[in-house]
Amino acid sequence: MAVLSPAILPKLTVHLEERRPGLGSVDYVVFLQETSKLKDIPFMLEHLEKQEDYKLAADYVREVGEKEGIATWFIQLPKLIRS
Numbered sequence: 001m002a003v004l005s006p007a008i009l010p011k012l013t014v015h016l017e018e019r020r021p022g023l024g025s026v027d028y029v030v031f032l033q034e035t036s037k038l039k040d041i042p043f044m045l046e047h048l049e050k051q052e053d054y055k056l057a058a059d060y061v062r063e064v065g066e067k068e069g070i071a072t073w074f075i076q077l078p079k080l081i082r083s
Contacts, residue, residue, distance in 0.1 A: 018047050022060035032061070032070045043075060 045057045065072035
């Protein structure tokens with residue numbers, strides 16, 4: 001499952017602008033609660049500009065999961081940017 005955090009912009013054509021988790025309009029509490037009910041669903045962070053953005057995105061999702069008691073052990077980062 002690709003994780004996007006879109007920003008909804010006031011334009012005539014539907015345009016989803018991807019944002020790092022925590023900076024868009026996705027409610028990650030609800031997202032993690034609902035996806036945690038599913039089995040074997042891949043969770044990917046993608047389309048971010050910098051490696052540091054991936055770390056910030058993963059940290060945000062882990063923080064939300066921790067506060068809500070939802071396991072986020074499955075969020076893995078490449079060794080170069082692992083926290």
